[in-house]
Structures are given as C-alpha cells and as structure tokens.
Amino acid sequence: MNYSTPIKKKANIINSYGNRGMGLENDISETNKYYRINDIAIIYKKPTPITISKVDYPSRINAVIKEGYFRTPSTTDYNGIYKGKYIDFEAKETTCKTSFPLSNIHTHQINHLESIYKHGGIGFLIVRFTKLNLTYLITIETLLMFLKNSNRKSIPLEYFKENGYIIKNKYTPRVDYIEVIDTLYFDGGK
C-alpha cells in the first residue's frame, strides 16, 4: 500500500503556513500510520484547534470557513493506545545544537502530561535536534525531575544523552518510539 503521497502533500500545504517543524511531524504521522496498518498501536495526532468566527453556510455540506484563528492547544498533539495503555506525547524540533529551549513547550502541556502520568498513562516528549540529526524520547517523569531541580530555560543536550532515550533513524517506521516504550514499560516488548 502506498500512502506516502497524500501525507507529503498535506505536509507541504501546512508547511507554507510557517515552517512549524513539519519534518518530525511528517515522520511521526507516517510512523503512526505504520503502527495502525500493522495493528501495533492506535495513535493519532489531534487536529489543530481553531476558533471559527465567520462561516458561509449555504447548506450543511457546503460550509466554508471565512474567518478563523489558531488557538493554543489545551493538551498535547498525540494520544492513543498501545498494549492497553494510554499513550500521550508532544513532539518538538529545535535547530539549537546544544540545548532544547523550554519555551517550545507550554506549561499547561507539561501539567497535562503530569496528570496523565498520575492517572497511570505513559507520557513523554519527542525532541529532535534537527542540525545534529538526533531524536530523543524523554519521559514526563524525567522532565518533571529536571524542572524540579533546575531553573534553566533550556534542557542541555547532555541531559538528553544521560536521561533520555535515542530514537534510531529508520526507514520504516521512521520514528520508532514504540521500541523505546517497549524497553521502558513492557520489558523490551517480550
């Protein structure tokens, strides 16, 4: 099944609105499709929240939005289920070579991930250092520990190296974060 074309097309459309780090988003989108098609996990990206202020409404089917605004998301971008467990994460890219600026994540997203963790779910961040071609998974537990013990405005790359988990570059799936989740929470997937 060839499903790469429509995804790339979509990425290009959205890309033209402002280079929102679509490389990683596109890779995760294809990875999630791979997981769904192979019945490994059911994980989707949530739609971008939009406040609509004007709509042309000639009929129910033909509604055209004429004015709308991007809203700050209340939660993270991705959630779903893997091996019966609730999965929830946010994915971010940075062009910085030495650290990940915390301004990239909203405080309410961190609070949301903390709630998920407290309710027994698996919460994490995927962070890609684009110029180094390195992608890390860092659990919410680890992130909260960092925030508790530091006043820094960014997480050093070294911290990811020591406390995060590298997600290897692969062809299929491109960002195999489930491999890390298996190691951390499911005894290596055995």
Added chain:
Amino acid sequence: MNYSTPIKKKANIINSYGNRGMGLENDISETNKYYRINDIAIIYKKPTPITISKVDYPSRINAVIKEGYFRTPSTTDYNGIYKGKYIDFEAKETTCKTSFPLSNIHTHQINHLESIYKHGGIGFLIVRFTKLNLTYLITIETLLMFLKNSNRKSIPLEYFKENGYIIKNKYTPRVDYIEVIDTLYFDGGK
C-alpha cells in the same frame, strides 16, 4: 468555580453553524471539566478537523484563516484516560423517538472503536433521545453484536433499553458516564 458561562457561549457560536446537537455536547464538555477538576479522569473532546486552504500570515501570532472546510473526522470525538485505562467514545443525539439511525455514525468511527476494543481500551457510544430525555451508553462490544446480527438501518430504542445502560440526568456532573464505566469495568468503582 463557575465555568459554565464561557462553555455556553462557545456552544451558541457553534450552534449557529447548524444545530449539531450541542445540548449533549455541551453537557459532556461540562462533565469532562468536572472530571478533570476533581481529578477523576482526563478526557477531552478533540478539535474539529479542518482543511485550511487560505491564510493571511502577516506574522506567526497574527495568522487569520481566510478559507477552510470541515473535514470528516478519522476517529471519534472524545478520548482520554480513566484509572489507567484508555477511554474512547462518540456522542450523538437523535430527535427520533423509536430508534437511533445508524447514518449518524460513520463506518470508520465504528471500525476505530472496534480497534480500540481489540487493543484493550474501553470504547462506547453515548446516544441521547432528545424528545424522550433519555441518554444511553452502549459499549462497542454490544454495538458490534447488533451490527453482526441485524441489517437494520437504525437501532431500536428497545435494544438500548435491553442492552444499553441509562445515564441518569444529574446536576453535577450532567452526563455521569464514568458511573456506568465503573459498573461495567471496575466493579462499581469500589
């Protein structure tokens, strides 16, 4: 904490776009807020998926959508976590007094709920018969059984009475579906 005003306001705005059954949606929105504030469950409605075809983009913060279209959702409207379990459901209203027309749900939404069930999550429909003021929860397991054994284009009210679970009308929370989930999956919440 009074949080009813902004929700009602939002509901009214969206209502003007086409009476999409906002009574139940509004009730579930307040119920989910109640669950979150009281740290019972973390469940959100996903944003409506929109395809954006034109954006005024003077700066990153001031983007204005000038043309967009409503997309068919790939999944259900609501998901989240309760007692470590993944929860996923769709909510629908009908003005019909004798049955729930299946045209109200997309086939891919039923398939999605079936996948969730197979992956160990809790999937269901909430159906409100507005003219009877009756709200039912029906599990995906039960819905699949009905679809397997029937060629009908609607589910009779009788079927809900026999195989569904009534969600009582309450003041707070308005649609306490977690009470039913407790009975079905958590030994009555004990």
